[in-house]
Amino acid sequence: MGFVKDRFKVKADSVAAEIKQIIAEHGNKVLGETTIAQAYQGMRGIIGLITETSLLDAEDGIRFRGYSIPELREKLPKAPGGTEPLPEGLFYLMLIGELPSEEDVEHLSATFARKSHVPNYVFDVIEKLPISTHPMTQFSIAITALQKESIFAKEYANGINKKEYWSYIFEDCMNLIARLPRIAAYIYRRKYKNGDHIQPNGMLDWAGNFAHMLGYDNKGFYALMRLYLTIHADHEGGNVSAHATHLVGSALSDPYLCFASGMNGLAGPLHGLANQEVVKWIEDMCQELNTNAPNKDQISDYIKKTLTEGKVVPGYGHAVLRKTDPRFTAQMEFAKTHCPDDPMVQTVWNVYAVAPDILGATGKIKNPFPNVDAHSGALLKHFGLIEEEFYTVIFGVSRALGVLAGLCWDRALGFPIERPKSVDTHWIKAFIKGEAVKED
C-alpha cells in the first residue's frame, strides 16, 4: 500500500468515527424544509448529500477543503519553473484534506505515470467507432470498455468484506485517473490529427504529459493544462457529473461505471458541453457580423437576439453561484499574462462587460454572471487547440480528480445506496388539499 493510501485510511477512519457520533447525537436535527417548488424544480437548495472534497458558496465560489482558487494557485506545489499548480496536488488535498508537500505531489505524478498503461483493446473499441462520433461519446465508451480492468468488480465477485470495499475502489480510482489522459489524447489525435499518436512521456507530470500527448509541447500550453485541470476538478457534490458518479457508486458499481455515468452527464449542454457552446456562440456572432472583433453594442444586440430566440447565452448563469465564478476570474488572469491581445479573448471580456446587465434585466435569470465555461474555450483556441467538440473531454479528465476522490470517501465512509423518495402530481394535489396520501 502506498503512503497516500495509508494516510487516506487514517483520515477516513477518523472522519467515519466522527460521523457515527454526529448521527448518534444529532441525527434527528432538521437541516431544512422541502417545498413543492423545489421538488419540481431540480431540488435546488435541498441539503441531501455529503461531499467531503469541496464546498460551494453562492457568493465566494468554490473552496477545496477550505482553500479558494487564488489560494490554491499560490499554495499548491508547481512544476519546476512552472507558474500554475499541479492538479495532482489538488487531488491530494481533496483526498487527504491537507495541503501536500512537493514530495507528495512528485509521488502522485510518478504513481500516475507508472499506472498509465491503457490496454490495446480499449483503443480497438475506439477505432471501431465512426470518426464523426462526438469525442465525449468516444470518451464515455472507452471508459466503460476499460471497466474490464476493475479490481473492485473482480474482488466483489470473489466475495469481499464490506470493510475492504474502499481499498479496491481506491486502487481503481488511481488506475483510472492515471489512464484518462492517454485515452483522451488518443481520441483527439485519432479524430483531428489523422491518428498520428504521440507516446506518453513518463518524466512529465500528469497535466504536462496530457499536453504532450495532445501534441502541444510548449510552456504556455503546459501551464494552461495545469491550471485548467486544477480548476475544473470539483464543484461540490450536487452538480450533474459529481452527483451521477456518486449515485451510481452507491449501487456499488465500480469506479469505471460510475465515472462513465458522470461523463455522460458532463456531456450535456447545460453542464460541461457549455464550453463548446460558448465558442460556437462567439463564432456564430462573429460570422453574422462579419468581424472577429465585435464591439460592445454589437455584442449587446446579439445577446438580446439570443434571448429573443428562446436560447440560453452559454457560459452565463449557475444553479448555485450568484457572483462571477472565480474559475472564470482565474482564467481571465491567466489570459492577461499569456494572451491579452487575442481577439477571441478580447471578445470574451467584452461579453463579460455587457452580458450581466442584460441578463440581470430579464428579472428571471438568477445569476447573470459568467461561469467557468465562458472563458476556457478562448484560451484553448489561442494555443491552437481549435477543435471545440473536444473541450468537454478535457473538462472530464479534470473532473475525474474530484469525483473519484469523492468516490473513495463514499466507500470509506460506508455510505448506503441512494434512494430519495419521489411522488407524482396526483400525490402533490392530494397533499395540497390536506388529504391523506399513501406512501410506498
Ligand SMILES: CC(C)(COP(=O)(O)OP(=O)(O)OC[C@H]1O[C@@H](n2cnc3c(N)ncnc32)[C@H](O)[C@@H]1OP(=O)(O)O)[C@@H](O)C(=O)NCCC(=O)NCCS
Ligand atoms: C447553468 C444553468 C443550467 C442553471 O440553470 P438554473 O439553475 O435553472 O438557472 P435559473 O434558475 O437562473 O433559471 C431561471 C430561468 O433563466 C434562464 N436562464 C438561466 N441562465 C440563462 C442564460 N445563460 N441564458 C438565458 N437564459 C438563462 C433559465 O433557462 C430559466 O428559464 P425558464 O424559467 O424559462 O426555464 C443556466 O444558467 C444555463 O442554462 N446557463 C447556460 C449554460 C451554461 O453555461 N452551463 C454551464 C453551467 S456551469
